[in-house]
Amino acid sequence: MTMGKALRLISSLAMVALADQAAAAGTGDPANGQRLFSRCSACHSIQGDNKSGPALNGVIDRKAAGVEGYDYSSALANSGITWTEDTLDKYLAGPTRLVRGTRMTISVSREQERADIIAYLKSLGRP
Ligand code: HEC
Known part of the structure; x- marks a missing residue:
């Protein structure tokens, strides 16, 4: 097995372990x-x-509009939000409801899907 394959295997095993933990914790x-x-x-x-949106690795505990070099809407830049599980949940449920004038318009209506996406974002490293 090559090093790359081994690493992928280890990280997918880690993902499975994380998923089990998450399921257990609800x-x-x-x-x-x-x-x-x-x-x-x-x-x-x-x-x-x-890309057309800002990079999302390291988004947890970061201030909204905190990625350097990305041209945010002034609405998000002035929102005063810090991205926690709670604020991300609200933003993903209805971005323009939480931040009037934000340029992100995609929403995720199902609560469990938002929780899963947020858990995934939490699992990512910082830039
Ligand atoms: C069609 C493009 C598009 C899609 C698809 C999209 N977004 Fe966004 N997103 C944006 C844009 C544009 C912004 C910047 C908004 C602003 O400046 O007001 C943004 C901002 C964000 C932010 C705030 C980041 C920061 O640095 O403050 C988060 C969190 C986010 N998006 C999460 C998501 C998630 C999770 C999904 C998938 C469910 C998603 N977005 C899908 C375009 C998109």
């Missing part, structure tokens, strides 16, 4: 969140680069 499932993130990846990278 919170989000990061492995499912990773699948659901396909709805986000057209606009958001998790590798620190900005």
